[in-house]
Amino acid sequence: MDNQEEYQQNDSGEMTLEWAREEVDRLDHVTLNIAVTGESGSGKSAFVNAFRGLQDTDEGAAETGVTETTMEPTMYPHPTMPNVKIWDLPGIGSPMFKAETYMKDVKYPNYDFFIIVSASRFKENDAILAKEIMKKKKNFYFVRTKTDTDVSQEERKGVGEEQTLQKIRKNCLENLRTLGPPPVFLITSNKLERFDFPELVNTLERDLPYHKRDALVMSLPVHSKEFLDKKYSRFKKTAWVLATASAGITVIPVPGLSLAFDVAMVVSFLTKCYYSFGLNDGTLQKLSERVNKPILAKARESALVMAIAEESSLAAKAAARLGAAGVVEALCILVPGPGNIAAAGISFATTQSVLLEGVKELYSVAKGVIEMAEVK
Incomplete structure (x- = not known):
């Protein structure tokens, strides 16, 4: 009986992990x-x-x-x-x-x-x-x-x-x-x-x-605040879905799996936002030259924009932010049943917060770019 229950839990975990990965990769694969x-x-x-x-x-x-x-x-x-x-x-x-x-x-x-x-x-x-x-x-x-x-x-x-x-x-x-x-x-x-x-x-x-x-x-090209707002709304909804996926991964009893998954997910998500909002160097450099304003330099005042552009510190920043919650989650999982529920809740709240804060900052930078370029 115990072996059967263990198999069911593992099988459920594998299904949850597969679903979560599909959600994370969906933007790239569709x-x-x-x-x-x-x-x-x-x-x-x-x-x-x-x-x-x-x-x-x-x-x-x-x-x-x-x-x-x-x-x-x-x-x-x-x-x-x-x-x-x-x-x-x-x-x-x-x-x-x-x-x-x-x-x-x-x-x-x-x-x-x-x-x-x-x-x-x-x-x-x-x-x-x-x-x-x-x-x-x-x-x-x-x-x-x-x-x-x-x-x-x-x-x-x-x-x-x-x-x-x-x-x-x-x-x-x-x-x-x-x-x-x-x-x-x-x-x-x-x-x-x-x-x-x-x-x-x-x-x-x-x-x-x-x-x-x-x-x-x-x-969509970010030619207006209307298009930017449409993107922002879509990314906020995606953040909720990904946070739900994170909560599902938390209950799988594999040490370090939840943190590794969450870090990869945050990096992938925010990088996607960065490019979709037109904040990559190539796009901003062309815009800077077109309107003869230092738009690229202004956008790079954002620490998050810099972290994504340099592909260096974003993963470390995400790991530091998510790591503390990961310790609490691990302790909760030691208590079967209620502990799993608590761990999932902590993972959902923390991951969603990191995702939403990140996309909000990138949205704010992109909105500033539009205003600086005098695009309505």
Whole structure:
């Protein structure tokens, strides 16, 4: 009987450990493949770059031009979230990619959803493509780019921005009326926070399976406080899940396991926050040069930012903070039943506190970066 109970406890512990590891690794392992398509010269590559937080001239940016520059599906990994992949697809209707065979030619099962881009009005090929995507039971979203150019041109004629946006939207919907018509999102890749990009993000987040939403939100370029707040909210929820995992690990009677797991988890989590908030040296250096302000130096005044950037002291700091609680947990476990419950509670509270304090500090630094760069 005692052997059977021991087996059940070990088996439960292994299951708890496996679940906890899955939760910790989920942000890295859940992939999101975004297909960006449309007619030649519609601004697909510029949109791909903007979504990745890159300028068209940055290293690793998709090639842009007034003619078709993408001759085959090209994958661009997100600079700081490699599990998010944006695919720049060839223009539909080009000699090598005809509308009737387009979906098969670009290997449609590889993508989670499609963004159909146009720089002017949507045409017959766009509608044909949307219908083919529907047949394959994939989601698609119409994105009308270069909206800022039209707004500026109309303003010179004395036409207000809202009136111009209504005119563009009406024209797009008329050309897509055979599809319902579907919603159209007006954006500019030069400044994603303008116009309908936030609404597009909210729609994508709503439509994606739950386990892929984190990947989307955490990969968003930090172009506005709204996007930053969205990331912060998501990370706070993740902190609760990870603290719960920590509590589950605590009851496994393996010396040092709980502390080792918690330290690795804290380091992984805060490093993920650091990159998602755009606080890595490369991103901040580019921003500093763009706005001609010492943003990188200002961000590095944070001890936590420095610890993550130098990849040296973060684990030691986490171990020191979590170690004292680990001693108490070990003593509690010596008392079966109530002791295990107490140990789990201590682990949950301590780990959650460390995670939340860390993400709050990184959020505060990122908010300061936005304010310093005068981004609203």
